[in-house]
Amino acid sequence: RRPGPGYCSSGQGRLGACTLMGHMPERCGALVGAIALALCALQPPAAASASLETLAAASAFLVTAKPSGAGRVESAKLYGNINKYAYYFTELEVGSPKPQRVSVIVDTGSRLLAFPCSRCPHCGPHLDAAFDVDASRSARWEPCGDQCTGTCLQGKCSYSATYSEGSSIKGSWFSDDVRLGEDDRSNAAVTTRMGCHTYENNLFYTQLANGIMGLAPRDAVAGTAPTILQNLFQDSKHVGAEVFSMCLATWGGQLTLGGYNTSYHEASGIQWTPMRPSHYYFAFPEAMDLGDPGPTVEVVKYNSEFGVTIIDSGTTFTYLPSTVFLSLNEKLDQRCANGACGGAERCTVDSCCSGGRCADKYCWRLNGAGPGGFPVISMRFRGGTSIDWSPDAYLHERGLPGVWCQTFMENNVFQTVLGISWMVHKDVIFDIGGKRLGVARARCPQHHRDSDYGGIIQKAEVIMAPRSINALVSSPSQVAALSWARMGFFALVGMCVVVLFAGGLLRWRCWTRASRASVMPDAGVLASQLVEASAPAQE
Template identity: 25%
Template sequence: MASTPLSPMSLTFILYVFLVLLCPLCSLKKGLTVEGKETTKNYIRTVRVNSLLPSNVCSQSTRVLNRASSLKVVNKYGPCIPVTGAPKTINVPSTAEFLLQDQLRVKSFQVRLSMNPSSGVFKEMQTTIPASIVPTGGAYVVTVGLGTPKKDFTLSFDTGSDLTWTQCEPCLGGCFPQNQPKFDPTTSTSYKNVSCSSEFCKLIAEEAAQDCISNTCLYGIQYGSGYTIGFLATETLAIASSDVFKNFLFGCSEESRGTFNGTTGLLGLGRSPIALPSQTTNKYKNLFSYCLPASPSSTGHLSFGVEVSQAAKSTPISPKLKQLYGLNTVGISVRGRELPINGSISRTIIDSGTTFTFLPSPTYSALGSAFREMMANYTLTNGTSSFQPCYDFSNIGNGTLTIPGISIFFEGGVEVEIDVSGIMIPVNGLKEVCLAFADTGSDSDFAIFGNYQQKTYEVIYDVAKGMVGFAPKGC
């Protein structure tokens, strides 16, 4: 049967269908289909100007109370920090000081990835670290029970550290000031020092500096800008009234340098056998999650052994960073526009103890340029040597801002849309508010996904399955 020639009108119609329905697909690049996303998602964020400034009133969250094996998370520089006795004045570091702490922490990660602990580190820690520099233990704290009878201690929790430790009496080498009484081993019936021949002592030698005195195992850990030295011991740890762990390995610190501000030590959530997730794996299955609140005046939670949220999207833990929680970053977008990073960030540490997200210099420059272009309606300031771009919002009053949304994409099709509270930070009140990302100062593929950009997500560490998940609106 002979075919009927198409009329000019039919050809026009077919051409129209092709141009309208099919041709846009031709422009999509391999990888992130940013152009397509712009038609279905709103990549503009609206925020009240005054909400950028911290509040001095604590706003408690009730979500943690509805979950078993959960601890309340508070920002140690906010009004929700637990206080024992008379109220104490909290000296909040400036944004520049936070950045300095972060930079030292970044360097400590780089050293940690490039070298092994040495037996001479004790002397080095005692002589090279200025006591006036604040060590980076993270801004977020939880309260746990330790000893028999149980006493409460407020610790910074840190996914970049392994050993849990607290300052102990008599602290002969010198300790930083803390709000709560120090742990006194002589008052606990369950405290035991670890011998030099124990497996625990061998394990600490793989993770930190180790030494012995009178057959008692000593440890030494150096951070980006501080250190702790003490006795390795076992004790009873209480996460909740029903979750009590006997013979929990921890550090009884006899010498510490730096100011942890309102805390008594550190809760180690790293990946090694001495970290809390591994020590409690029989009950919690090496599974924990946290949600960091949008504001220092709000609370979040740290939960153990909870079921993974169905709303979570997960990405594999990278084998490239065996000691830390490493992720593969595959893209970054600003208001739906993909940045030309070309796979330049293949080693990203997700870290609860680093404040800002650090990007390789080329990526940081591309992010700043795109953000500046999309904020052309606002008054640009000179900024600082560390943050760019920066803006003056002081003339907006009680009005609102519209700022471009930023997303970070991880392997497995995981998109983390940064909460509006994690995009900009006041450096000098509203006179200078800056993009809250930092430069590693290097062109290498090394990056850190900091806690400021993790806010409001429930971040789920399923260590047993080798996955990290992100569930929006977690707190």
């Protein structure tokens, strides 16, 4: 596939190679293409893209580089929205000879690719029809045996997964052909293992997207099956590097495999920082400040305050450890006191209400204005990289007109999760081979599904609850929701421990008494022995 203008792909060198793709006579392609690639290799990606466009305009041609080496990429549209879906999703074409469309949440915090199949006894209604395994000639059930990584159920290798938000899924493994993106037939199909749901509950049952596509790195454990991401990377004929990027707009965005598209990026370019792709995508924040407009104010000084940090597109909001969360709110209150942030006022118990609904204390009334008066949150990462978090990302209008609520929350676990609210309006580049994370402020393309305009999504008052599909989040709301179940569980465990302890103590006392009785001589015998011992010896 020949990608659009500005695509870059990480190669062997630090900067990799860029290609500006278009159409021009074949006789001119080799010369101008060679000049373009040389320019790109000598400059940062943003400058390289500009140089290529200048060259193309001057020669009245667009440069065509044949898809080879590091220039091979695939891409797919993303759909979704923070408020109305609480996630972003893409489309897959699965099976043959007539591929079936399947919508899946894109989740960098898990590895499972799975969705409901027809005749599922407990699966909810979703955007697309349940996948019909019998209609695909290339589908193969995974049998039981040594290669089965799950349990054996009715002769099929089966799986089950439970997520931190409380949802769970069950099903059986099968393999089939999968193509990324429903509307782009130029993407190549790969054979991969995926799950066929036979059971869904909670948010997986009620969500609109059919299933989930985990893009987290594979576990470094012998015998684990390759993930969909690995299978796509192994198709070196069509994907040229172990890189993928997610560019998230307010509605939808773009997913790119094998590289990233610099044409979306703003002039500031890409900021790179070290990343550890092991089970999750770990990043290393070291400090946090409030920036423009206004003076720089320190929020977090030491990297130890963030705990472990991951980037997770399966989590709607961004979750911060208690000390970071409280400090950030305190500094925002100080900065925005007396209407300093464009006249914004922090909501109180009943100050932000409409139609019987009230916003909580982590919301602001902006009186019809946008959040432009709020300061940028600047996070400094390992290597000295500074990445800005703009107010139109960390604040969202959630249902009540003129009321904007924070999209960062307190994590009762000492860990930081940079979720969708941190990723939106950025092109986030996961360079797995180079073990680095790239972030660029971007004008990401917007895409809509028909579901955006009809049914439950169309209703203005419907705001979907934030989700967290990994195991690193424990927000106060989640704790409250699970508190009664946990209290009952721990009470039962406590009663069992008390009963066992009391029973053990009683048995020990009985055993001790029995032991003493068995070794204690009869009183009469003992008296006679004492008399004999005290009597004078007979000569």
